[in-house]
Amino acid sequence: MKGAWLADLTWPEAKQRFDDGAVVVVPIGAASKEHGHHLPLATDWILAQGIVDRVLAELPVVAAPIHGHGYYPAFRHYPGSQHLNPTTFASVLQEVLEGFAAQGVSRLVLLNTGVSTTPVLTVLVREFYERHRLRVLCANITELGRDTDQMMSQKFGGHGDEHETSILLALAPDKVRMDKAAPDYGHLESLPKSAFYVPSCFDGDEESGWDFSCYGVRGDPSLASAEKGEVMLKAIVRDVVEGIRTHFPDAV
Template sequence: MDSKWMLAEMTQPAAETALGKGTAILVTGSVEQHGGHLPLGTDAIAALTIALRVAERIEAPVLPLSPVGVAPYHLPWAGSLTLRPETLIALMVDVCGGLAAAGVRRILVVNWHEGNTPSVRLGADEMQRQHPVRVIVAESHVITNSLYPDEMEFTHAGAMETAAVLAHDPGLVDIDQLTGGDPVNEGTKGHALFRRRDVFPVMKDFREVAGTGWYGSPDSVNEARAREIIEEVADHIVTSMDEISTALVDRQPEPEEEER
């Protein structure tokens, strides 16, 4: 994947030009266990892979933030890392300051980790309160599942997350190390409990969902199909950004007249 849109790999003059166009992309993911067949950084890899494809379409730089997200319930597995919610929020707000100073007025946050969602929303709100920016959040894992509900199951380390890693680097997927995950129906039932939106428990340990740490059908997707899906997810994000930006123009409150 061409990384010419990575801000950290640009020279300062190139970065100034890119940021001067007014839009930038932040990426949030996670470093957590994904069985024996996917890397710890699957969520971070997925978000970055999609963000870079969006960047190509809208010609906006992708910023470094942190591959680590909010994932305390994965800590029973060695290698899993977590941030406190307030740390992720502070990172987003602090980075936004430099973007705003460089002329950025629209920021896209591409997230691929459910555990980040509350912090990302709070961070986006604080970014807008402290800086003259509009923040749009793309929950890329939700988009992938909603576009292909039968093909891209909303599991953990299953087909959807395998597809995201395959689209980035097939060498990071080791199907030979695939060991028995929890039955899909049991994992889905467990996850549904924590995904309720009316009355719900707060997850303490991912083993409450899947004792093995994962469930799904990671061997049901191939590289070619994975790349197609990720491209279409990027297209969906760009289309949605345009729709949102257009709609918001008509909904801006009239500026208050200054008292004389």
């Protein structure tokens, strides 16, 4: 039996899979968040869908609908970007998880394609475990497929960069405007090096210091290619599949 999107099943089919102990993956990918002048607002959504489609081809898991709204504070001022405060984001996902638990699902995985969402999800799954004694696993995009980092030529990245653009070229090349892809490191190269966490946002005002971003990007998307993206995507999917098999060997 192959994996399936929950939305494609009937409710009796969903019940059967839940009763059989299926792993349920809840993907999180912004449906509308700025990614520079060259990538669509739906970049994270496309990434989440692309990863899950490939996981479903390998494992008999059930994928919940993509959660398209999250905590994205650095981008909230860009037209079209949609953002929830961390409390609302956590509350909505908590209800989603509790709904699955009430329907008998005991194997739950969050697939998180965001960065600012990570600390919120870490607290959420820890507190969820405290209340329900149900471990919800969380796969964060920043930890997946990292053995392909050496393929990057950019000085550094982090958003709408060579890495993310390459993956979109592999998944949805018709949605990428490579003629508008340009290097954008802002003023981050002048950021003092230390062990401190430094909060930031993206700001088009060059006087805004380390927050400045000319296009809403961190990195050099002009170096991206579909070939790189395919290698990166395979590595990400491999890590997700191996992680699910490691934690739920009797379910897959």
